[in-house]
Amino acid sequence: MQPKPLALKILDIVSIIVLVTSAYLALVFAPTELVMGDVQRIFYFHIGTAWTALLGFILAAVFSVIYLITKDLKWDRFQVAAIEVSLVFFLITIVLGSIWARPVWNTWWTWDPRLTTAAITELIYVAYFMLRQGIDDPDRRARFGAVYALIGGLSAPITFFAIRLFRTIHPVVISGSNPEAEGSFSMTADMRVAFFFALFAFTVIFIDLFWNRIRLGSLQDTVEQLKLKVSM
Amino acid sequence: MITVKKLVKRFGLKTILRGVDFEVQPGEFVALLGPNGAGKTTFLRILASLSRPSVGEVNIAGYKLPHEAAQVRARLGVVSHLPLLYGDLTAEENLRFYARMYNIPKYELRVTEILDMVGLEARRRDLVRTFSRGMQQRLAIGRAVLHDPDVILFDEPYTGLDQDASSMLDEVLKTVASKGRTVVMTSHDLVHAEDLATRFDILSRGIISASASRKELRRTNLLTFYRQALAG
Amino acid sequence: MVIKATKMKPIIANRSQPSGNFTEAVSAVVWKDLRAEFRSRELFSAMLVFSLLIILIFNFALELDIKTRQSVTAGVLWSTFAFAGTLGLNRSMAIEKDRGCLDGLLLAPVDRSAIYFGKVISNLAFMLIVETIVLPVYSVLYNVNLFQPGLLLVILLGSIGYVAVGTLLAAMSVQTRTRDILLPILLFPVVIPVLLAAVKASSGFLTGADFADILLPINLLIAYDIIFIAVAFMVFDNVVEE
Numbered sequence: 001m002q003p004k005p006l007a008l009k010i011l012d013i014v015s016i017i018v019l020v021t022s023a024y025l026a027l028v029f030a031p032t033e034l035v036m037g038d039v040q041r042i043f044y045f046h047i048g049t050a051w052t053a054l055l056g057f058i059l060a061a062v063f064s065v066i067y068l069i070t071k072d073l074k075w076d077r078f079q080v081a082a083i084e085v086s087l088v089f090f091l092i093t094i095v096l097g098s099i100w101a102r103p104v105w106n107t108w109w110t111w112d113p114r115l116t117t118a119a120i121t122e123l124i125y126v127a128y129f130m131l132r133q134g135i136d137d138p139d140r141r142a143r144f145g146a147v148y149a150l151i152g153g154l155s156a157p158i159t160f161f162a163i164r165l166f167r168t169i170h171p172v173v174i175s176g177s178n179p180e181a182e183g184s185f186s187m188t189a190d191m192r193v194a195f196f197f198a199l200f201a202f203t204v205i206f207i208d209l210f211w212n213r214i215r216l217g218s219l220q221d222t223v224e225q226l227k228l229k230v231s232m
Numbered sequence: 233m234i235t236v237k238k239l240v241k242r243f244g245l246k247t248i249l250r251g252v253d254f255e256v257q258p259g260e261f262v263a264l265l266g267p268n269g270a271g272k273t274t275f276l277r278i279l280a281s282l283s284r285p286s287v288g289e290v291n292i293a294g295y296k297l298p299h300e301a302a303q304v305r306a307r308l309g310v311v312s313h314l315p316l317l318y319g320d321l322t323a324e325e326n327l328r329f330y331a332r333m334y335n336i337p338k339y340e341l342r343v344t345e346i347l348d349m350v351g352l353e354a355r356r357r358d359l360v361r362t363f364s365r366g367m368q369q370r371l372a373i374g375r376a377v378l379h380d381p382d383v384i385l386f387d388e389p390y391t392g393l394d395q396d397a398s399s400m401l402d403e404v405l406k407t408v409a410s411k412g413r414t415v416v417m418t419s420h421d422l423v424h425a426e427d428l429a430t431r432f433d434i435l436s437r438g439i440i441s442a443s444a445s446r447k448e449l450r451r452t453n454l455l456t457f458y459r460q461a462l463a464g
Numbered sequence: 465m466v467i468k469a470t471k472m473k474p475i476i477a478n479r480s481q482p483s484g485n486f487t488e489a490v491s492a493v494v495w496k497d498l499r500a501e502f503r504s505r506e507l508f509s510a511m512l513v514f515s516l517l518i519i520l521i522f523n524f525a526l527e528l529d530i531k532t533r534q535s536v537t538a539g540v541l542w543s544t545f546a547f548a549g550t551l552g553l554n555r556s557m558a559i560e561k562d563r564g565c566l567d568g569l570l571l572a573p574v575d576r577s578a579i580y581f582g583k584v585i586s587n588l589a590f591m592l593i594v595e596t597i598v599l600p601v602y603s604v605l606y607n608v609n610l611f612q613p614g615l616l617l618v619i620l621l622g623s624i625g626y627v628a629v630g631t632l633l634a635a636m637s638v639q640t641r642t643r644d645i646l647l648p649i650l651l652f653p654v655v656i657p658v659l660l661a662a663v664k665a666s667s668g669f670l671t672g673a674d675f676a677d678i679l680l681p682i683n684l685l686i687a688y689d690i691i692f693i694a695v696a697f698m699v700f701d702n703v704v705e706e
Binding site for chain 2: 491500503568705
């Protein structure tokens with residue numbers, strides 16, 4: 001039973017520190033936004049989690065390709081970790097987006113391209129796990145997982161662009177997408193600090209969770225192996 | 233004709249074949265016996281190029297698996313306990329389909345020849361789903377030798393056949409095996425193996441635990457040999 | 465009953481010739497699927513009846529009066545095709561899996577992608593046949609003219625994309641424990657770009673929108689079709705081999 005590597009233990013602590021710091025920066029340090037008020041502070045976390053979720057998404061697609069080429073099961077473990085972490089972060093992103101939308105646009109859900117694509121990606125992830133559930137052979141499970149993650153990884157960006165290009169008329173929301181681009185609020189220097197730190201903090205948290213999840217995966221495999229030895 | 237060296241097959245953490253060494257000379261008829269779950273079907277599937285070895289070398293008719301699989305398949309005929317036939321097509325349509333898949337030139341004559349050989353000429357225009365199990369098995373053998381393979385693999389061909397059908401299968405097998413072809417047949421049924429094979433190998437606990445030629449077995453009998461091999 | 469040991473023709477004439485087999489294998493698979501289906505008509509009748517039932521349900525579920533009909537026709541049609549399509553995809557693969565026929569296909573000395581292309585073409589054929597019947601029925605029921613070449617083009621392009629990804633995913637789902645139920649769950653999130661673009665383009669043709677507006681979704685459909693056929697072609701081996 002390999003003990004937790006020192007680096008990982010340190011990373012765990014660092015993650016908690018940056019999370020707390022980021023929370024401070026977002027909730028206390030950054031100035032209150034003029035138009036939306038305090039609810040705008042969610043934005044920092046929203047972007048942070050969205051960014052990490054996206055990172056996980058891209059990594060998953062890359063791991064798919066690597067696994068299909070090398071057929072080394074460790075890439076499959078990496079992929080499961082990336083997708084799991086990404087799944088959780090997309091969920092947080094969606095919930096935070098929803099909380100933000102309510103007071104600002106008076107609706108719980110906006111059909112804007114990013115939120116919608118996030119939701120669809122969640123469904124792809126869930127489908128991914130359901131696919132894996134139904135397969136007993138680990139090699140086949142890894143292969144099918146990789147193929148589906150690849151297909152999903154290609155399809156989601158296309159969905160995003162398609163929605164952006166075509167869904168121009170929608171009754172509920174007029175300006176649902178990136179507020180920065182439309183300048184619905186511009187960031188002061190302080191806000192920028194909070195913003196970039198949030199990105200940094202969530203990247204650290206992502207790496208920490210990702211690494212932990214991979215370790216969990218290999219421990220699970222070890223347990224399976226031991227179980228098999230005992231039952232023989 | 234067939235050379236297998238140190239073949240290991242793992243499914244995830246379970247090892248089914250643990251270093252099988254197996255050699256068959258051209259023209260031999262090897263009966264591969266063993267208890268259920270010994271790995272006979274797994275072994276045969278690897279020889280048939282339907283499954284890849286985890287470790288080890290397989291050489292058939294001078295071609296290596298899995299790299300030269302296409303060349304191997306062209307010289308290999310396989311009869312499984314599943315019919316591998318399309319119920320909604322007629323007997324001749326099934327044969328024609330496989331003839332095209334194997335790229336046999338001018339196949340009409342060959343199809344008639346095969347139907348004749350397995351005694352199904354009269355029912356060539358009948359749908360395969362109206363055939364009895366014995367008839368389907370005969371047609372399946374016809375399908376397997378359509379492209380005149382050097383090697384034929386039979387996986388438990390007598391499964392589910394009644395006495396009459398079994399006798400007919402004996403006849404067909406004798407005809408098919410007589411043209412200098414190399415045959416490997418797995419069976420948990422010692423009776424049929426006894427008459428046809430020139431050599432008997434026992435697959436037990438993941439390796440070939442015993443092997444005896446027909447001559448050697450004249451002194452003991454097959455059942456004793458089998459029991460001894462399993463006990464050892 | 466006599467088994468004759470007939471005198472076989474010279475052995476070389478019967479030998480399998482693995483090279484140059486690709487198109488022959490693809491057309492053999494297509495022909496086999498079509499022939500078997502014309503006999504039993506199971507798949508086809510199931511898809512057709514299901515489609516008509518879906519249209520019926522939409523009639524009661526949505527207010528398809530003259531005003532709203534215009535805007536929802538494209539959506540209703542594509543929803544119908546998407547749902548009915550899963551029946552065909554599932555069944556087509558299940559036939560191969562059930563009698564071990566997939567092994568029969570894999571034993572042939574031919575590239576695995578030939579199986580993929582053969583299946584895609586026959587699945588596409590089934591889908592197009594069903595669509596060809598649904599269109600006039602819908603036209604009659606709702607007094608809408610659906611026979612515009614532009615619309616037919618969109619239906620073709622959309623169906624190709626749907627079937628290209630669907631065949632690959634069906635090949636996977638049929639090998640899992642959950643089988644049939646899994647295919648829609650896998651397929652729908654991934655095929656949304658097709659639905660989006662197809663509905664947009666179909667709507668455009670039906671309401672007589674600007675050609676520039678319609679061109680964009682059509683381009684997307686073509687891009688999607690090309691990308692996913694290429695990807696599926698490359699990964700199909702991984703899905704059927706062991």
